[in-house]
Amino acid sequence: MALLELRDVHAGYGSGPDILTGITLDVDEGATTCVIGPNGAGKSTMLKAIVGLVRVRSGEVRLDGQRLNDLRPDQILDRGVCFVPTDRSLFPEMSVRENLVMAGYSIDDKALLGSRIDEVLEMFPVLAERRSERARTLSGGQQQMATLARAWIVRPRVLMVDEPSMGLAPQVTEQVFDVIRGFRETGMTVLLVEQNARKGLECSQWGCVLDLGAKRFDGPADSILANPEIHELYLGRQANGNGSASDG
Amino acid sequence: MDVLQIAILGILLGGVYALMATGLTMLYGVMRVINLAHAAFMIVGAYIAFVLFRDFGIDPLLSMVVTGPALFVVGVLLYQLLFKRIADNPRFTEMTVLLTFGLALAIEGILGSIFSNIYHSTEPSYATGTIDLGSVFIPTGQLYGFIASLVLLAALWAFLYYTRPGYAIRATMQDRAAAQIVGVNVDRISALAFGIGVGLAGVAGSLLSYLFTFFPGSHLQWIGLLLALIVVGGLGSLAGAFVGAIGLSLIAAFAIDQLGPEWSYLTFYVLLFVILLVRPQGLFGKAETI
Ligand SMILES: Nc1ncnc2c1ncn2[C@@H]1O[C@H](COP(=O)(O)OP(=O)(O)OP(=O)(O)O)[C@@H](O)[C@H]1O
Numbered sequence: 001m002a003l004l005e006l007r008d009v010h011a012g013y014g015s016g017p018d019i020l021t022g023i024t025l026d027v028d029e030g031a032t033t034c035v036i037g038p039n040g041a042g043k044s045t046m047l048k049a050i051v052g053l054v055r056v057r058s059g060e061v062r063l064d065g066q067r068l069n070d071l072r073p074d075q076i077l078d079r080g081v082c083f084v085p086t087d088r089s090l091f092p093e094m095s096v097r098e099n100l101v102m103a104g105y106s107i108d109d110k111a112l113l114g115s116r117i118d119e120v121l122e123m124f125p126v127l128a129e130r131r132s133e134r135a136r137t138l139s140g141g142q143q144q145m146a147t148l149a150r151a152w153i154v155r156p157r158v159l160m161v162d163e164p165s166m167g168l169a170p171q172v173t174e175q176v177f178d179v180i181r182g183f184r185e186t187g188m189t190v191l192l193v194e195q196n197a198r199k200g201l202e203c204s205q206w207g208c209v210l211d212l213g214a215k216r217f218d219g220p221a222d223s224i225l226a227n228p229e230i231h232e233l234y235l236g237r238q239a240n241g242n243g244s245a246s247d248g
Numbered sequence: 249m250d251v252l253q254i255a256i257l258g259i260l261l262g263g264v265y266a267l268m269a270t271g272l273t274m275l276y277g278v279m280r281v282i283n284l285a286h287a288a289f290m291i292v293g294a295y296i297a298f299v300l301f302r303d304f305g306i307d308p309l310l311s312m313v314v315t316g317p318a319l320f321v322v323g324v325l326l327y328q329l330l331f332k333r334i335a336d337n338p339r340f341t342e343m344t345v346l347l348t349f350g351l352a353l354a355i356e357g358i359l360g361s362i363f364s365n366i367y368h369s370t371e372p373s374y375a376t377g378t379i380d381l382g383s384v385f386i387p388t389g390q391l392y393g394f395i396a397s398l399v400l401l402a403a404l405w406a407f408l409y410y411t412r413p414g415y416a417i418r419a420t421m422q423d424r425a426a427a428q429i430v431g432v433n434v435d436r437i438s439a440l441a442f443g444i445g446v447g448l449a450g451v452a453g454s455l456l457s458y459l460f461t462f463f464p465g466s467h468l469q470w471i472g473l474l475l476a477l478i479v480v481g482g483l484g485s486l487a488g489a490f491v492g493a494i495g496l497s498l499i500a501a502f503a504i505d506q507l508g509p510e511w512s513y514l515t516f517y518v519l520l521f522v523i524l525l526v527r528p529q530g531l532f533g534k535a536e537t538i
């Protein structure tokens with residue numbers, strides 16, 4: 001049984017139409033699953049539906065066989081699903097350190113939280129350096145590091161990251177993916193949404209293509225990378241910016 | 249009048265204005281609610297203080313232990329019964345403007361039926377006292393009001409910066425979705441923030457009861473003044489509300505001295521207009537939030 005399961009999930013915003021039109025997906029424990037797909041496919045909506053930020057209208061989201069639908073976002077976080085949105089969602093007027101304290105809002109044990117904050121400050125020296133500065137003064141890469149540090153404080157069972165490379169220089173993107181790889185190596189399950197499909201799939205074991213609110217394909221990441229049809233449809237037009245749409 | 253004297257009067261009143269404005273800007277910050285009933289709740293607090301003073305001889309400063317908690321409960325109920333239900337509506341902020349204005353008028357009507365539309369105030373002994381410092385004097389009542397306001401605001405500040413629910417309120421004010429993502433139950437935090445915001449209106453009412461005269465309809469002039477303060481400070485900014493209140497009150501004190509008493513309210517609107525022309529997001533607001 002997969003750790004996180006989506007079964008025919010329908011979801012949308014307010015009273016608008018369904019954006020997710022019946023997604024079924026299995027996310028295996030301890031692996032990284034990368035979701036790719038064109039703009040507006042519903043990738044972010046899917047992650048928001050999983051954590052309860054968007055209401056699931058029908059179908060089921062399950063963690064370890066237990067239903068998550070209708071739980072509040074804080075309750076879903078308590079079950080061990082942590083979401084890092086594309087905009088990074090730091091608290092702009094709080095210091096880096098306060099942001100880390102806020103990250104541990106769901107941790108009641110003060111000593112544990114303190115030691116985890118110390119740990120991430122050691123892991124991310126750049127955050128330690130700027131710990132008393134306001135989060136809004138950080139660069140994009142530093143902000144992404146701060147949100148990943150926040151996730152590490154929570155130690156979720158499933159970490160969902162929405163387009164971590166958004167707006168980052170290639171070199172910084174590389175560092176961000178290294179951190180995510182490091183998380184996975186500790187046994188954390190990662191669900192990754194990535195515009196840079198090649199990069200995302202290369203760092204994943206499983207891949208999934210979403211289009212028009214439903215899953216089109218899924219399979220081992222390397223077979224998706226090698227699949228000429230998917231290449232043509234979803235990878236070719238954004239292949240790393242070097243335009244190599246037709247290698248085979 | 250002496251410049252120092254005018255400054256003293258302006259600052260003392262400014263502290264009280266800051267207390268009044270803080271609850272208002274807090275509700276906007278947490279939920280994007282423009283609570284036009286805020287001043288009506290202050291008047292409710294003032295009437296509670298008035299009854300306690302008239303019938304039981306309770307000092308208006310002491311009455312804060314009643315007006316604060318009573319209005320806190322009102323704030324929580326208001327959130328649970330009214331705002332929570334419409335929170336998902338895309339026109340939420342517009343709806344709250346109409347709803348809270350209706351609420352303010354309803355409160356005015358109810359107060360009017362109980363107390364009649366004549367001016368009231370509480371008259372503790374210090375309300376008219378002064379402390380003579382040679383060339384200047386300090387009105388005792390305003391000094392007490394100022395000190396009480398500062399103590400309450402300091403307590404609020406400590407709560408927001410040093411407690412877990414305080415962190416959660418600030419986080420929710422800065423980014424509601426992000427707060428949910430780190431595990432804040434924003435529903436409960438909003439109820440708490442509503443309680444605190446309206447509770448602050450209640451304690452401000454206790455001060456208002458002896459610093460000013462009031463009648464059921466006086467909330468209208470107050471809400472205009474308070475909106476000016478928080479818009480100048482930057483909607484949703486607590487520091488902005490404080491600086492805006494002291495600053496505008498100081499300027500108003502000088503304007504009244506130079507131009508006459510009708511400027512006591514006019515100053516606020518003129519300054520609001522001028523500041524928004526120069527800096528549409530207010531003094532402390534971020535450009536994108538307005
Ligand atoms: N808050 C919202 N309210 C209403 N509709 C929304 C909202 N957010 C997204 N949508 C709509 O949902 C659809 C899917 O959006 P979503 O953000 O999930 O796509 P995505 O796959 O993440 O795209 P991208 O690659 O651009 O991030 C789009 O048509 C979008 O217009």
Ligand SMILES: [Mg+2]
Pocket residue numbers: 043044045086162
């Ligand atoms: Mg997206």
